[in-house]
Amino acid sequence: MILDGKCPKGPIQTSWDRHRFDLKLVNPANKRKYKVLVVGTGLAGGAAAASLGELGYNVEAFCYQDSARRAHSIAAQGGINAAKNYPNDGDSIYRLFYDTIKGGDFRAREADVWRLAQVSNNIIDQCVAQGVPFARDYAGYLDNRSFGGAQVSRTFYARGQTGQQLLLGAYSALSRQVKAGTVKLFARTEMLDLVVVDGEAKGITVRDLITGEIRTHVGDAVVLATGGYVNVFYLSTNAMGCSVTANWRAHKKGAFFANPCYTQIHPTCIPQSGDHQSKLTLMSESLRNDGRCWAPKKKGDNRHPNDIPEEERDYYLERKYPSFGNLAPRDIASRAAKEQCDDGRGVGPGGRGVNLDFSAAIKRVGEHTIRERYGNLFEMYEKITDENAYKQPMRMYPAPHYSMGGLWVDYNCESNVPGLFVLGEANFSVHGANRLGASALMQGLADGYFVIPYTIANYLAKTKPGAVSADHAECKKSVEDVKAYNNRLLNINGKKTVSEFHRELGKIMWENVGMARSEESLKDAIKRIPVLREEFWNNVKVTGKGEELNQQLENAGRVADFLEFGELMAKDALHRNESCGGHFRVEHQMPDGEAKRDDENYCYVGAWEFKGVDKEPELHKEPLTFENVHLAVRSYK
């Protein structure tokens, strides 16, 4: 099937404005008759639930954490992009649009990216009005910093906790709606199934994580803002609870999964210290404003970094990409770090690390200024590694961080299942094959505050409110299915724990479907994942009961989904016989090791249809056309 993204035609500069006019509206008095279910309360979900509630819709919002304020958007450190051009350095909506298309290695939709760039400015205004304490100068004006993949300073920030402050802004707006009675919040509640009635999304089945109760919530539309899936690698920078479960269960009910192989491996994370490790910690890309990446020139040089003289250091990013230097985009910086380590010039335990050195910046602007800019990051680094980065370089290594792929959506953020909308990291739409720094926060809030409030009305206006009630046969079936699935997990009573399976899957994924992928490695993964999955369903041990607080059962369900999803990810990576952005196939590279795209054959979105576990998924394509940005080889030299 050829998919249609339903993007507006005509000049891109006016596309969103024209489209908004063409969208149907729901009369103010009728809005309260419609119920919208919003799953996830991060930037996208929190902003969506608050904005839809404020418009007058009857909203129910769900999160698995004990508070809506804890979604993993909170961990974003560096900043949020906007095309304000406050520094007068040549920024514009067009430039942000261009940088994002190019940064994504020409695998995103132009119209969606244009809209993102256009509303970016509204986001900053909105957050300021909420009381988000963005960094300011002494005169009181908003301050900016630079981020990777751009030559202008367009990133707004709140110390090293921008995600936290933006999420608390959205959370405050959500809290206001809870008080107003327009939003009902269900914390510690996990979505385990999508209810589809006559082909349209009309509800979700959830598990109350305290009591274990399984029940269905019906609504007139469902909004998934359930984040990304890089915990498929086991070790990632995601929170422990982040999973593909909500998306995967929706996928199994018909929603197409687009570009699952596009995953972002972030260049600056604290290297792994041992096998006991449960997660990896990211250090903000903003550090590359002042930190210089280097590896020793000599192989196996195990001198203390401070003892290695200047001329024996290879500032490899500055050498390879003189115009962007240390601010090269993430995919490029990650591969460059891996190259140094593969070449035997890595630092730290196991040689899997490179230096990120602040000594030059400290000499230039003083330790006080560096502390003011990144104090909390240096503190976090010291807690984990016991090393003082003011005195010696940080050690960094790439780690799974973000998923550009996600459920397929059209320009309205609506999936192929009518009534199912997908926002933020959970959808695939704007980042193409690589996301630029400070763009995730922008997308989450754009979708939540400024896209879904308009586009959902277009769907609701065509539907009768309250058409499906909780005693509908599909709801009952969904509850029974979820109960049966959980009981199956509880009754295996095997010998291996859920984490053991997760670690094994993570190892397969990281080695075969990680930063460098080959036909051979991918075929190996596709062979091994189903074997592991089979073993899981015969030998996993899940203690306790379903009708109680049971964290083992929660994890078992999530890992079971990763064991199915991982295979799709590998298949997508195998089918995409080119390199682009974060998807690097070793067979397809330029003589200098850069990613080699194949626009003739792969300039499309690959969206997969679920056909059953152990059955071949079917590929649908949405061709990508570039009318405003010339398709070109990406260069940051």
Next chain:
Amino acid sequence: MNLTLHVWRQSGPKAPGKLEQYEAKNVSPDQSFLEMLDEVNEHLIKEGKDPIAFDHDCREGICGMCSQVINGVPHGGQERTTVCQLHMRRFNDGDTIYIEPWRALAFPIQKDLIVDRSNLEKIMQAGGYTSCHTGGVADGNAILVPKVAADYAMDAAECIGCGACVAACPNGSAMLYTSAKVAQLAALPQGQAEAAERVCAMTEAMQEAGFGNCSNHYECQAACPKGINVKFIAKLNREYQKALFK
């Protein structure tokens, strides 16, 4: 290193609880505290026993989910550190460690180390926001916020809502938590219009939810993993007094 743990086990909100003893063997100093507990749990599962339930999520000290009292101190006593960021190199071979949940009237225990913190939500819902609408707001630079005010607001806004302040307080007070939001918004021009209503509504919600009052022990500041300063409680009191005269 090898450690002896005494962990609070309680099967449900109404059930009686008690400390159970476990051994943690071959603990690496580079492990985080929660990774050490993960391993203890792996052993319990293999023995067919119920693993220790505890809250955690981001494991990088920002989500505010983790909540354990270690040797009598919320988050374990390392300055500005959440449990998830506490590393085993802070302990010694042979140590005995006591692990308990947050204990406060307003935080009922759900299971083992997991408590119900929804009372904190009620305080925020009472007024922890500016009532701006989505869209239709002024340009970000139309509202000037001098750096000093922005920094003050940010110092307060760093609160992660974990509730350690409540757990540390002999009165089970949520004054530090409440004051952080009140002070953040009171310091900014955007928060002025509703300042008086906000402080009254949030204080009232705090009292209704069963949190105690502040009697200046400052245990909250000592336990706070983000170092939120008690000066914000003073600010809360000033804002409250100002509001009474409106």
